[in-house]
Amino acid sequence: MTTRAKENGNELQLQSIDELAAREERIAEAAMQAAVAAYNADDEYPLVETKLAPIGTGTLYGVGVGPGDPELITLKACRLLRECPVIAYPATKKGGKSYAHEIVEMHVDADHKIMLGLVFPMTRDPELLASGWNRTVELCWNELKQGRDVAFVTEGDPNLYSTFIHLARLMQELHPGVPVVSIPGISSVLGAAAALGQPLADGDQQVGIIPATEDREALKEALLHHDTVVFLKVAKVLDLLLDVLDELGLGGKASVVTKVTSPYETVWRDARELRGQELEYLSLMVVSK
Numbered sequence: 024m025t026t027r028a029k030e031n032g033n034e035l036q037l038q039s040i041d042e043l044a045a046r047e048e049r050i051a052e053a054a055m056q057a058a059v060a061a062y063n064a065d066d067e068y069p070l071v072e073t074k075l076a077p078i079g080t081g082t083l084y085g086v087g088v089g090p091g092d093p094e095l096i097t098l099k100a101c102r103l104l105r106e107c108p109v110i111a112y113p114a115t116k117k118g119g120k121s122y123a124h125e126i127v128e129m130h131v132d133a134d135h136k137i138m139l140g141l142v143f144p145m146t147r148d149p150e151l152l153a154s155g156w157n158r159t160v161e162l163c164w165n166e167l168k169q170g171r172d173v174a175f176v177t178e179g180d181p182n183l184y185s186t187f188i189h190l191a192r193l194m195q196e197l198h199p200g201v202p203v204v205s206i207p208g209i210s211s212v213l214g215a216a217a218a219l220g221q222p223l224a225d226g227d228q229q230v231g232i233i234p235a236t237e238d239r240e241a242l243k244e245a246l247l248h249h250d251t252v253v254f255l256k257v258a259k260v261l262d263l264l265l266d267v268l269d270e271l272g273l274g275g276k277a278s279v280v281t282k283v284t285s286p287y288e289t290v291w292r293d294a295r296e297l298r299g300q301e302l303e304y305l306s307l308m309v310v311s312k
Contacts, residue, residue: 079170081109083163083194083201085181086174087208091122091285093129095209103206104131107174109166113186114140122282122305123176137166139173143186160193167201178305179210184234184255212253214283215309218290221278223251223309235260235308242267251311258302265298273310281306 084103089095104110104127113121127133139162144155166173181187182205191203212232216223224230231249235242235257242264245252257264257279268274277294281287281303291297294308 080201081167081170081172083167083191083203084172084174085185085187085191085203085205086176087180087185087206087210088123088126088176088178089209090179090211090214090283091126091288092214093126095214095284096126096130097206097208100206100208101130103174104176107136107172109137109139109171109173111139111141111163111173111175113177114142122285123178126178127176137171139163139166141175156189156193157197159190160197163190163194164198164201167198177208179212180208181205182207183210183212183232211255211283211305211307215253215280215307218280218283218288219278219292219309221309221311223253223311235264237263239263239267243271246271246273246310251309254308254310256304256306257308258304258306261294261300261302261308262298264308265295268294268310273312276312277308277310279306279308283307 084107086100086103087097088100110127110131110133112124112127114124115121124138141159141162142155143159144152146152146155163173163175175181175187175190177185177187179185187205191205194201195203212223228250229248230251230253231245232253232255233242233245235254237260242254242260245254246267254264261279264277265274268277274295275293279291279294279297279302281289282305287303
């Protein structure tokens with residue numbers, strides 16, 4: 024298909040719509056560079072050009088894909104996964120697929136996508152953490168700067184204890200012009216309530232969503248000040264949690280769910296059965312008074 028355009032009163036024939044679009048983009052980019060140069064020349068505090076996102080920079084999406092059941096994903100999330108040319112996901116050092124990756128495979132054809140496996144640093148060394156995270160951000164930036172949208176998939180919701188939170192924050196620090204958008208997802212907390220057939224809160228009741236840590240007093244305070252508490256990632260501190268529950272007379276009020284709503288879901292309605300046992304990483308405990 025051809026189109027015609029006029030420049031300085033002369034009619035030009037362009038070979039395609041794409042060529043016309045590319046020409047307009049070059050003109051716009053030149054205008055931007057001229058504006059930056061003029062601003063730098065006139066202003067006491069020059070504009071740092073590197074902080075401007077290039078024209079046509081892609082958008083970084085944080086896409087919540089739900090707690091595990093591939094059907095518990097929103098229509099909007101499905102649409103974006105199909106539209107985005109790049110899907111980023113947490114990966115292991117050995118190249119293994121993540122839980123979120125397995126969910127995504129039910130909705131898109133990975134062979135027609137750029138699948139970007141991101142290995143997140145699992146260390147407390149500040150230097151290793153910083154370099155690892157910077158490397159992860161740059162992998163995404165390499166796609167974004169070429170105008171490709173990147174959908175980073177995460178279990179549950181991208182704004183609740185998700186790796187996307189730090190990824191988005193660091194992206195905005197290092198490349199401030201990159202648009203960042205989050206797509207809500209169904210949290211494992213809500214999936215657990217459904218699996219247990221147990222409401223989390225009603226009326227004026229208060230519910231706490233608490234990361235399970237080795238801080239005994241923090242665990243106790245959470246239990247004392249909420250009607251229902253959902254402890255996340257309890258595997259490493261399970262016995263400690265059971266001790267605190269016994270101390271408060273709540274030993275029979277706790278249930279545990281692993282890989283909630285997925286085909287691998289397991290439910291223990293009495294958490295005391297698990298004392299001394301090892302649990303999956305994706306395990307949570309619901310304590311309802």
